Amino acid sequence: MSRRFASSIGAALVAAVVSFPAMAGQARKPPPKSAAWTVPHTPWGDPDLQGVWNDATSTPLARPDGVSDKPVLTDEEAAEFQRELAYGLTRDRRDGGAQADVNRAYNEHWMDARRLTVTKDHRTSLIVDPPDGKIPPLVPLSPERQQARAARAGAAARFAAGLPESHEELSLAVRCIIRTDSPPYLPTIYNNDFQIFQSPGYVAIAPEMIHSARIIPLDGRPHIRSTLRQWLGDSRGRWDGNTLVVETSNFRTDDGVIFQNADPATYRITERFTRVGAQTIHYEFTVEDPHTWTRPWTAMIPWTRIDPAEQMYEYGCHEDNFDIVHLLHGARIREKNGETVPKRNPER
Amino acid sequence: MRRRFRRVLIPVGLGAASVLVWLVVTATAGQAPAAGRFPPYKAPRLAGHADLNGVWQAFVTANWDLQDHEAQPGPQPEVMGAYGAGPAGQSVVEGGEIPYQPWALAKRKENFEKRMMVDVTDDKKWHDLGDPELKCYMPGVPRATYMPFPFQIVQGSGDYILIAYEFTSTTRVIRMNWKKEAPADAWMGWSRGRWESDTLVVDVTDLREQTWFDRAGDFHSDALHVVERYTPVSPYHLMYEATIEDPKVFTRPWKISFPLYRRMEEHIQLLEFKCVPFTEELLFGRLRKQPSRANR
Numbered sequence: 001m002s003r004r005f006a007s008s009i010g011a012a013l014v015a016a017v018v019s020f021p022a023m024a025g026q027a028r029k030p031p032p033k034s035a036a037w038t039v040p041h042t043p044w045g046d047p048d049l050q051g052v053w054n055d056a057t058s059t060p061l062a063r064p065d066g067v068s069d070k071p072v073l074t075d076e077e078a079a080e081f082q083r084e085l086a087y088g089l090t091r092d093r094r095d096g097g098a099q100a101d102v103n104r105a106y107n108e109h110w111m112d113a114r115r116l117t118v119t120k121d122h123r124t125s126l127i128v129d130p131p132d133g134k135i136p137p138l139v140p141l142s143p144e145r146q147q148a149r150a151a152r153a154g155a156a157a158r159f160a161a162g163l164p165e166s167h168e169e170l171s172l173a174v175r176c177i178i179r180t181d182s183p184p185y186l187p188t189i190y191n192n193d194f195q196i197f198q199s200p201g202y203v204a205i206a207p208e209m210i211h212s213a214r215i216i217p218l219d220g221r222p223h224i225r226s227t228l229r230q231w232l233g234d235s236r237g238r239w240d241g242n243t244l245v246v247e248t249s250n251f252r253t254d255d256g257v258i259f260q261n262a263d264p265a266t267y268r269i270t271e272r273f274t275r276v277g278a279q280t281i282h283y284e285f286t287v288e289d290p291h292t293w294t295r296p297w298t299a300m301i302p303w304t305r306i307d308p309a310e311q312m313y314e315y316g317c318h319e320d321n322f323d324i325v326h327l328l329h330g331a332r333i334r335e336k337n338g339e340t341v342p343k344r345n346p347e348r
Numbered sequence: 349m350r351r352r353f354r355r356v357l358i359p360v361g362l363g364a365a366s367v368l369v370w371l372v373v374t375a376t377a378g379q380a381p382a383a384g385r386f387p388p389y390k391a392p393r394l395a396g397h398a399d400l401n402g403v404w405q406a407f408v409t410a411n412w413d414l415q416d417h418e419a420q421p422g423p424q425p426e427v428m429g430a431y432g433a434g435p436a437g438q439s440v441v442e443g444g445e446i447p448y449q450p451w452a453l454a455k456r457k458e459n460f461e462k463r464m465m466v467d468v469t470d471d472k473k474w475h476d477l478g479d480p481e482l483k484c485y486m487p488g489v490p491r492a493t494y495m496p497f498p499f500q501i502v503q504g505s506g507d508y509i510l511i512a513y514e515f516t517s518t519t520r521v522i523r524m525n526w527k528k529e530a531p532a533d534a535w536m537g538w539s540r541g542r543w544e545s546d547t548l549v550v551d552v553t554d555l556r557e558q559t560w561f562d563r564a565g566d567f568h569s570d571a572l573h574v575v576e577r578y579t580p581v582s583p584y585h586l587m588y589e590a591t592i593e594d595p596k597v598f599t600r601p602w603k604i605s606f607p608l609y610r611r612m613e614e615h616i617q618l619l620e621f622k623c624v625p626f627t628e629e630l631l632f633g634r635l636r637k638q639p640s641r642a643n644r
Contacts, residue, residue: 224619228619
């Protein structure tokens with residue numbers, strides 16, 4: 001197996017694994033149109049998006065450096081790209097020693113097989129804008145936000161060393177508070193299913209990951225006031241032709257809990273759901289936050305309809321979160337044994 | 349002769365029926381309706397069925413106790429004052445009492461006494477102690493219906509109806525006319541729906557055995573089977589009934605019922621009650637790093 005793309009992909013994967021909901025990729029093509037297929041409508045006249053959909057892919061959110069000149073790959077290149085991405089995501093890797101090997105084997109148990117395939121359009125990033133497929137540079141952050149980021153990085157380092165000081169130092173995902181149920185929806189290791197329900201005046205999206213449904217009013221009502229904020233924000237939808245457009249704001253103000261550590265005061269996300277065929281929705285999202293990125297950016301992830309017989313299951317994350325006790329109990333034992341957090345490399 | 353009487357009796361019967369309708373209609377027009385009774389009502393249609401869409405809420409105090417209960421102080425009045433106190437309420441159980449087997453009645457009492465205790469140090473005993481609500485678990489069925497939080501029914505034209513509850517952002521999918529077995533047990537169970545006239549009947553099985561019915565310690569086993577009935581009785585009310593069957597815990601099936609009220613605020617929407625952060629200190633606080641002696 002060639003390692004043509006490996007070094008740069010490796011770095012991208014490490015980043016993706018560490019910051020849990022932080023993956024995804026790129027290339028805007030007109031939706032493929034089949035002559036026979038037209039968008040179905042509900043009895044009350046809305047485009048029909050109902051069904052269970054899956055967004056898993058290994059195509060990364062941001063384009064790896066090794067393919068920076070190639071927004072779209074040939075069939076052969078895509079096969080190689082897919083192999084290398086899968087290598088990074090699975091137990092096939094053997095680097096890092098026995099402990100890392102055991103961790104990967106554990107994670108393999110959860111792995112959604114669809115997570116190991118690149119998008120059918122062979123893009124090298126889910127990001128379609130900017131055209132380089134990268135997340136735009138950060139704007140200069142205020143000292144407070146730099147401090148907050150440093151504090152979170154410290155907590156993440158203690159977690160990585162198996163020495164978290166308390167449950168508060170664990171990520172929202174580990175604490176089963178928020179996972180990929182908060183927009184933007186990004187593929188991850190498992191539970192990549194979304195069930196869409198519609199009723200007159202509403203679209204509801206229920207992710208399998210945890211169980212927070214977003215019930216999106218379409219009646220043109222204003223957002224809740226800015227004094228009221230939520231982990232999943234506050235969503236309002238409308239139809240633009242056959243596309244469902246959802247705008248979400250009012251995210252909670254605990255800095256760092258939302259996507260890519262954006263500033264909740266100014267962060268907004270616009271999602272566009274377009275059914276482009278019987279089996280496919282194009283899910284496109286644009287995030288903007290002048291306090292975080294130098295420009296808005298957009299990604300597109302294809303959602304594939306899954307067999308109705310393949311049901312969504314309840315994901316009782318917190319209810320059986322034995323892990324959190326094991327993590328904290330283990331940390332206290334490590335402390336007793338005198339283990340400490342390795343000094344961080346100041347270069348990183 | 350019989351035949352002759354029948355000809356007379358039918359018109360008399362029809363006459364009596366129309367008098368009854370007239371009585372019901374006039375008795376309810378222009379005055380407050382008698383509690384618990386609704387005039388005849390035909391719900392609006394959606395794709396051929398009664399339309400149950402809306403944000404609904406129960407206003408009973410059954411989450412404190414399904415059966416009769418007096419107002420009660422909270423568990424730590426020296427800290428909570430009147431904040432933690434529970435309201436009084438009448439039983440929502442048909443006949444008043446839950447028909448427990450004798451051993452189960454003792455277990456209920458023990459549950460209540462230990463409702464504020466938790467022990468997560470042993471995976472095997474993780475769920476043994478304490479009210480699941482205290483620990484922010486998905487509340488199960490039927491408890492989710494009478495938690496003091498709204499829930500929303502999203503009903504369209506497909507085979508699936510979503511019920512989303514504000515409490516801990518719980519959701520549950522009603523699979524219409526689902527015939528197959530449940531693939532796994534779940535905190536909110538496996539719900540199969542069907543229509544009986546305007547009533548949505550939901551048959552719920554495969555509920556996790558660790559949920560409770562209320563803060564009073566009312567409980568069930570893994571054999572719990574719940575049949576719910578949601579019947580629109582006015583534009584603003586659904587009548588809710590749940591028949592609860594569990595031969596391991598009760599001597600016979602029993603039933604609860606109460607109305608659900610449509611939340612009428614303009615722009616009503618479910619907000620978040622993600623309670624995991626509210627219970628973490630109780631569950632995991634003891635595993636916090638202790639300040640070292642040198643720093644004390």
